[in-house]
Each structure stands twice: as structure tokens, then as C-alpha cells.
Amino acid sequence: MSQLENAMGMTIAVFDKYAKTDGNRQTLSKAELKTLLEKELPNFLSVRERAAAFLRSGCEGCPQAQVLVH
Structure with missing residues (x-):
């Protein structure tokens, strides 16, 4: 497998x-996303800050308050 294929598999x-x-x-869910970001990306502060702002906004643009990844 290529590096990208391995990375995609790990992400999934x-x-x-x-x-x-x-x-x-x-x-x-919002709680699951928050936990994932806190545990899996602890060193990416800017990502955490943007995610926290997104969560505080009530997931504007995400009417069901869920993140769907296909």
C-alpha cells in the first residue's frame, strides 16, 4: 500500500x-468530535482552537450537530 492509502486507512x-x-x-457527535480532537491532535493547538470555536458556535452549517465523513 502507498503512504496515502495507509494514512487514509488510519484516519478511517x-x-x-x-x-x-x-x-x-x-x-x-459534537462530544465525540471534541474527544477525538483532544486525544488524537493534542499538539495542533490551532486546530483545537478552530474546532472549539466551531463547537461553541453550535455547529453552524451542520443542522443535525453531527459530522458525517464518507
Whole structure:
């Protein structure tokens, strides 16, 4: 497998790990997204700050308050 294929596989595995906590494996709830970012990207402060701002905004533009990744 190429490096990109490996990276995509790892990304999907991490998404699945956090998406399953509320019973819906296809989406991340706000809480699941927050946990994923805090645990998997602790050194990317700017990403955390943007994600925190997104969560504080009530996920504007995301009417169901979920993040769907296909």
C-alpha cells in the first residue's frame, strides 16, 4: 500500500473508534468530535482552537450537530 492509502486507512480507523461511542458509527457527535480532537491532535493547538470555536458556535452549517465523513 502507498503512504496515502495507509494514512487514509488510519484516519478511517480513528474516526470509527470515536464514532461508535454513541451507537452511530457513521457520524461524530459534537462530544465525540471534541474527544477525538483532544486525544488524537493534542499538539495542533490551532486546530483545537478552530474546532472549539466551531463547537461553541453550535455547529453552524451542520443542522443535525453531527459530522458525517464518507
